[in-house]
Amino acid sequence: xxxxxxxxxxxxxxxxxxxxxxxxxxxxxxxxxxxxxxxxxxxxxxxxxxxxxxxxxxxxxxxxxxxxxxxxxxxxxxxxxxxxxxxxxxxxxxxxxxxxxxxxxxxxxxxxxxxxxxxxxxxxxxxxxxxxxxxxxxxxxxxxxxxxxxxxxxxxxxx
Numbered sequence: 001x002x003x004x005x006x007x008x009x010x011x012x013x014x015x016x017x018x019x020x021x022x023x024x025x026x027x028x029x030x031x032x033x034x035x036x037x038x039x040x041x042x043x044x045x046x047x048x049x050x051x052x053x054x055x056x057x058x059x060x061x062x063x064x065x066x067x068x069x070x071x072x073x074x075x076x077x078x079x080x081x082x083x084x085x086x087x088x089x090x091x092x093x094x095x096x097x098x099x100x101x102x103x104x105x106x107x108x109x110x111x112x113x114x115x116x117x118x119x120x121x122x123x124x125x126x127x128x129x130x131x132x133x134x135x136x137x138x139x140x141x142x143x144x145x146x147x148x149x150x151x152x153x154x155x156x157x158x159x
Contacts, residue, residue, distance in 0.1 A: 013139050016132055017071055017081075023129075024068030024084060030111035031061035041108025045094050046101075063087070077140035085137045088130035095123050 031038040039057035042048065048056060064087065070080035091109070095118050098105060107118050116122070 013136060017074070017077075017136055020084060020129065020133055020136065021068045021071030021080070024064045024087075025072065026068075027110050028061040028063075028065030028068060030113055031057075031108075032065065034111050035061070038108060038111060041106055044103065044105040044108070045098055046103070047094055047097065071136075078137065078144050081133060081137035081140050085130065085133040088126060088133050092123070092126050092130055095126060099123060 035054075035057050038061065039054050042057050042060075043050070043053045063083065067080045067083040067087070070076050071084060095107070098118055099120070104117060107116060107122050109122075
């Protein structure tokens, strides 16, 4: 890989990491401040038993926020990018099944800020974010793997 392409790839990774991490921080914080609304959005997907809806509505925004902060700061990138990629996979399943079942519901992705209904564009957006997060995970894992060969793995902050 040429030096120019390597620098461009590193810059693109950095910008994408800031964008996706920042998006997750934003989405998480909005939902933290309105857990009742988010619980209603979670329940509307009709995927979880009612007993789990409030638990998910309270914990998921904190997971999104923490993973986003770690991604933006570049801390524990393999872990934070894996969490975000996994969340995007779960969101894709939730939106896909809701569309397949014909549910006319709000996404709930950005709390009360985004009051739009789920549609094919919502699914396409999440597919793009899933692919981008998976690529960032692949890059972070490859970087960690190459660092591990160069130095003692026990000095790698446990991430």
